[in-house]
Structures are given as structure tokens and as C-alpha cells.
Amino acid sequence: MICIIKTKSEIQKMRISGKLAAEVLEMIEEYIQPKISTEDINQICHDYIIYKKKAISACLGYHGFPKSICISINDVVCHGIPNKKKILKEGDIVNIDISIIKDDYYGDTSKMFYVGKTSILSQRLCQVAQKSLYLALKIVKPGLPLYKIGEIIQNYVESNNFSVVKEYCGHGIGRNFHEEPHVLHYKNKENNIVLEKGMIFTIEPMINSGNAQVRCMKDGWTVKTKDRSLSAQYEHTILVTEYGCDILTWRKNEHIPPKLVNKN
Numbered sequence: 211m212i213c214i215i216k217t218k219s220e221i222q223k224m225r226i227s228g229k230l231a232a233e234v235l236e237m238i239e240e241y242i243q244p245k246i247s248t249e250d251i252n253q254i255c256h257d258y259i260i261y262k263k264k265a266i267s268a269c270l271g272y273h274g275f276p277k278s279i280c281i282s283i284n285d286v287v288c289h290g291i292p293n294k295k296k297i298l299k300e301g302d303i304v305n306i307d308i309s310i311i312k313d314d315y316y317g318d319t320s321k322m323f324y325v326g327k328t329s330i331l332s333q334r335l336c337q338v339a340q341k342s343l344y345l346a347l348k349i350v351k352p353g354l355p356l357y358k359i360g361e362i363i364q365n366y367v368e369s370n371n372f373s374v375v376k377e378y379c380g381h382g383i384g385r386n387f388h389e390e391p392h393v394l395h396y397k398n399k400e401n402n403i404v405l406e407k408g409m410i411f412t413i414e415p416m417i418n419s420g421n422a423q424v425r426c427m428k429d430g431w432t433v434k435t436k437d438r439s440l441s442a443q444y445e446h447t448i449l450v451t452e453y454g455c456d457i458l459t460w461r462k463n464e465h466i467p468p469k470l471v472n473k474n
């Protein structure tokens with residue numbers, strides 16, 4: 211069985227990089243308004259990461275990705291490329307995904323933002339995406355078979371008549387952006403890894419209001435729902451602890467504590 215257990219000093223560094231990524235999402239909140247371009251949002255985050263936090267954007271140049279963050283609007287599932295012609299408008303739902311490197315260690319987190327007043331469906335989709343992540347976080351602890359994470363997410367999402375994107379998964383993270391294990395957001399019993407204290411990975415379900423199928427656009431990055439239905443995603447980087455998990459990318463104002471004790 212392969213699993214990557216982090217040392218104490220690695221965990222210390224991951225706490226810092228996780229917190230830093232979370233702070234970028236907190237900082238950008240007030241700018242998410244109608245009429246701002248995604249290029250401007252990218253620039254504000256870039257400057258904050260580089261100059262204020264003395265960190266590095268993990269996205270910029272990653273397999274040729276041209277910008278510092280991913281911004282995915284409405285039917286864009288993930289990996290949206292910031293662009294000066296892409297302007298936020300009232301009613302949009304927007305995922306901002308922040309991945310940074312500080313002192314050689316990565317932090318990775320994303321959340322949805324509402325632009326002005328949004329539809330009931332949009333809000334419900336975002337709430338179900340966030341709750342699916344929270345439900346998974348509440349069962350994480352040593353001894354849990356990894357497939358249980360995907361199972362709880364899929365069951366909850368599908369019981370709300372939404373669908374789980376299968377093409378992208380959560381991932382181990384540390385000195386590398388993407389490491390073992392693969393964390394699926396749907397049930398696959400072949401995934402027989404068991405969680406251990408000291409593992410660090412992301413959980414990042416992408417869920418669609420319509421069909422689960424997705425398509426990559428000609429730019430080679432932007433992924434959209436095939437049926438053009440809405441998509442939402444939340445992502446946290448977490449550490450498996452003795453009785454639960456620590457949310458390394460926890461933000462103030464989240465309706466879940468940063469340290470979860472998942473006994474019983």
C-alpha cells in the first residue's frame with residue numbers, strides 16, 4: 211500500500227501554505243462584483259500572493275497555464291483562464307481556485323462566489339457542492355477507506371438531483387502540486403487505500419446541475435459542462451489527524467470548525 215505520510219516539519223510548512231491560500235480567497239471577496247474582468251481579479255490575486263505574501267503562484271506556467279489563478283464562471287467546470295474580455299455580470303456564479311507555493315510546499319483551495327443577486331438554482335447548486343465537501347470532511351479519520359469519501363459525496367449530490375464530475379479528482383499535495391493518492395468524488399471500491407494520520411490531500415468535488423459530462427475547450431484548459439448546465443466546486447487541503455482532520459485552508463466565517471474530531 212502506498213501512502214505519503216508527512217513529517218512534523220512538512221506539516222508545519224503545509225499549515226502555512228494552506229493558510230496563505232485561504233487568505234487569498236478572503237482578500238478577493240470584496241472585488242467579486244459586476245463589471246470587474248477576470249484579468250483584473252487575476253492581477254489582484256497575483257500581486258497579493260507575490261508581494262504581500264512573498265509566495266509563488268502554483269498555476270502560472272504549470273503545464274503552460276498562462277495565468278496565476280483559475281476563474282470558472284457558470285457552465286465552466288474548472289481551469290477557466292482569466293481574460294480582460296471576460297467581465298463578471300449580475301447573477302453569475304464564480305469559482306476561484308488558488309494554488310500557491312510557500313517555502314517549497316503547496317496550498318490549494320477554491321470556493322464559489324455569487325455576483326450580485328443569483329438564481330435559486332445557482333444558490334442551491336453551490337450549497338450542495340459545499341455541503342458535499344463538508345460531509346466528506348466530517349468522516350475523515352485514520353482507518354477510513356478512501357472510497358468512503360467519494361461515496362458520501364456522490365450519494366449526497368445525486369440525492370439532490372445534481373451530478374458529480376468524474377474526470378477530475380482530489381489529490382495528495384505537499385512538495386508537489388499533485389501527488390498520490392487520487393481522491394475520487396464518486397464511489398469506486400477498487401480504491402482500497404486506507405487513511406492514516408499525517409496524510410495531506412485535497413477534496414474538491416465539481417458538481418453539475420445537469421449531466422455529469424464535460425468537454426475541454428480549444429484553449430486546452432477551459433472545461434465546460436457538455437450540456438451547458440451550471441457547475442460548482444469547493445476545495446480544501448486537509449491533514450488527517452489522530453481522530454479526524456485539520457482543514458489547512460480553513461477561512462474565517464466558514465460554518466465548520468478548522469479542526470474536526472470525527473469520533474464514533
Ligand code: MF3
Nearest residue numbers: 269272275280289307309318
Ligand atoms: N487548482 C487545481 C487543482 O485543484 C489545478 C489547477 S492547474 C492549472 O488541482 F494549471 F489549471 F492552474
Ligand code: CO
Nearest residue numbers: 318412414445
Ligand atoms: Co486541487
Ligand code: CO
Nearest residue numbers: 307318319445
Ligand atoms: Co485547486
